[in-house]
Amino acid sequence: MKKYLQVFKITFKEYFVYRLNFLLWRVRNVAQLLVLYFLWQAAIPEGQTVFGYDQTKMLTYILGVSIIRSFVLASRSVEVASDIATGDLSNFLLKPLGYFRYWFTRDIADKILNFSLAVIEITLVIFILHPPLVFQKSLHLLFLTLLAVGVGTILYFYFSLLLAMIAFWSPENSWSPRFLFLIVLEFFAGGLFPLDILPGLVFRSLSFLPFPYLLFFPLNVYLGKLTSGEILFGLSVGLVWVFLFYRAVKFTFQLGLKNYTAWGR
Amino acid sequence: MKNKKFSISKYSRVWWRMTMAGFNADLTNRFAAAFFLMGKFLRFSLFLAFLILLVGRTQTLAGYNVQQVVFFFLTFNLVDIISQFLLRGVYHFRPLIVTGNFDFILTKPLNPLFSSLARRTDILDLLTLIPLVLYIIFFLASGQVVTTLTGILFYLVLVLNALLVALALHIIVLCIGVLTTEVDHLIWIYRDLTNMGRVPIDIYREWLRGFLIFVIPVGVLMTFPAKALMGLLSWQWVLFSIGLSVIFLWGSIRFWRYALNRYSSASS
Numbered sequence: 001m002k003k004y005l006q007v008f009k010i011t012f013k014e015y016f017v018y019r020l021n022f023l024l025w026r027v028r029n030v031a032q033l034l035v036l037y038f039l040w041q042a043a044i045p046e047g048q049t050v051f052g053y054d055q056t057k058m059l060t061y062i063l064g065v066s067i068i069r070s071f072v073l074a075s076r077s078v079e080v081a082s083d084i085a086t087g088d089l090s091n092f093l094l095k096p097l098g099y100f101r102y103w104f105t106r107d108i109a110d111k112i113l114n115f116s117l118a119v120i121e122i123t124l125v126i127f128i129l130h131p132p133l134v135f136q137k138s139l140h141l142l143f144l145t146l147l148a149v150g151v152g153t154i155l156y157f158y159f160s161l162l163l164a165m166i167a168f169w170s171p172e173n174s175w176s177p178r179f180l181f182l183i184v185l186e187f188f189a190g191g192l193f194p195l196d197i198l199p200g201l202v203f204r205s206l207s208f209l210p211f212p213y214l215l216f217f218p219l220n221v222y223l224g225k226l227t228s229g230e231i232l233f234g235l236s237v238g239l240v241w242v243f244l245f246y247r248a249v250k251f252t253f254q255l256g257l258k259n260y261t262a263w264g265r
Numbered sequence: 266m267k268n269k270k271f272s273i274s275k276y277s278r279v280w281w282r283m284t285m286a287g288f289n290a291d292l293t294n295r296f297a298a299a300f301f302l303m304g305k306f307l308r309f310s311l312f313l314a315f316l317i318l319l320v321g322r323t324q325t326l327a328g329y330n331v332q333q334v335v336f337f338f339l340t341f342n343l344v345d346i347i348s349q350f351l352l353r354g355v356y357h358f359r360p361l362i363v364t365g366n367f368d369f370i371l372t373k374p375l376n377p378l379f380s381s382l383a384r385r386t387d388i389l390d391l392l393t394l395i396p397l398v399l400y401i402i403f404f405l406a407s408g409q410v411v412t413t414l415t416g417i418l419f420y421l422v423l424v425l426n427a428l429l430v431a432l433a434l435h436i437i438v439l440c441i442g443v444l445t446t447e448v449d450h451l452i453w454i455y456r457d458l459t460n461m462g463r464v465p466i467d468i469y470r471e472w473l474r475g476f477l478i479f480v481i482p483v484g485v486l487m488t489f490p491a492k493a494l495m496g497l498l499s500w501q502w503v504l505f506s507i508g509l510s511v512i513f514l515w516g517s518i519r520f521w522r523y524a525l526n527r528y529s530s531a532s533s
Contacts, residue, residue: 032460034469
């Protein structure tokens with residue numbers, strides 16, 4: 001446990017080497033947030049309801065997605081692909097260190113830092129723009145939201161690892177499938193709009209895929225739009241996907257190691 | 266004059282050679298190229314579908330109907346893709362500075378600004394550009410937005426003008442890359458800021474709109490050409506846009522000279 005704490009601390013400190021770089025990275029997130037915020041504010045005037053959302057609920061959704069995204073989707077495990085491609089993976093295989101645990105620790109450090117800055121940014125946005133917001137007071141729903149965020153976090157971690165492992169078979173091409181995946185994710189995780197504005201059949205089909213459990217589902221739990229049964233169903237589907245991805249990652253890693261030649265070493 | 270003409274032909278040949286080299290490099294990696302191409306098409310199609318779904322339901326967005334909003338998005342893509350296609354070298358610039366390999370560019374008998382901007386051409390962008398241009402022509406020909414001959418003329422002038430502003434902004438990104446070794450994704454910040462022009466900038470509050478016209482002229486880049494085509498932009502704004510692009514381009518070239526004088530050739 002102690003060694004992972006050190007990994008956590010080192011990852012955290014890495015960001016403070018290039019502070020300006022990191023802060024400017026956050027500017028990108030603010031720009032993305034402002035597009036969505038003003039787009040939805042213009043689309044749903046005060047007092048009107050579109051797709052079952054009034055302005056208050058939609059703006060809460062957009063700001064909430066920004067916060068949840070900063071935690072669930074912040075990740076360093078994308079670098080696993082470069083470990084494999086450059087042969088650096090060999091260093092880890094020789095060390096008394098759990099490779100997945102190592103990357104999960106780095107992910108958590110990344111998430112905490114991004115989340116902290118996102119909270120500051122959103123606070124500033126609220127302070128400047130004064131949006132009408134829904135503040136969830138039910139402790140029960142807040143707890144379930146945290147649980148859903150936890151499921152999404154672990155799901156994304158395995159998702160990301162699995163994508164990185166393409167490098168075992170195609171070391172020079174691991175970025176392009178991730179690029180495609182990120183585009184699919186942007187739309188089908190609910191980062192751009194709440195998925196329930198889609199036609200009923202499309203939405204119902206999506207609810208069986210892993211994407212909604214990264215952003216859309218936790219936010220909907222927070223907004224109190226789901227019944228207990230729907231929350232239970234969502235958590236169950238999310239957990240099933242976590243299990244499937246966990247097994248897929250383990251299997252692919254073992255298979256990949258057989259193919260791994262420590263190229264370049 | 267003769268010498269100048271010769272230069273243009275020389276630079277065209279160099280650009281063509283570099284483009285072909287880049288294309289060949291892309292072809293060696295067909296798997297990656299196919300995924301990137303698929304991603305680009307998917308991103309375009311899904312956002313278009315989202316806009317149609319949204320404005321189809323609300324009927325208007327900041328006073329624009331669904332066809333107009335779609336046309337804003339098409340114009341955004343046109344300017345965005347052309348500038349990415351021609352100026353892809355900027356995305357690969359910072360490593361040259363950090364490693365000191367920029368020295369090799371400086372010692373070659375080519376303008377270093379040209380080499381830095383155009384040393385890479387993304388042929389995949391060209392593949393997405395062709396269907397986009399066809400779609401825009403079809404969109405206009407089918408009368409989905411009302412326009413006039415003057416509107417089309419203004420549109421073409423302002424798209425060209427937008428490309429000049431994009432060029433100026435890319436040069437500024439290069440300059441900051443030379444002056445600081447710390448910022449490695451300024452071009453992505455530029456991309457995110459220009460992404461604010463995927464929708465008409467009228468949706469933003471006045472202070473933000475002002476910022477997007479006068480400071481980082483995303484409005485001039487992305488929104489003004491479409492507005493001119495629909496007859497929603499006065500000639501004064503057209504003149505303002507051209508003036509702004511001239512000032513930006515002039516300023517960016519001055520800035521480039523200033524930055525070059527401060528290049529420290531680190532690590533080499």
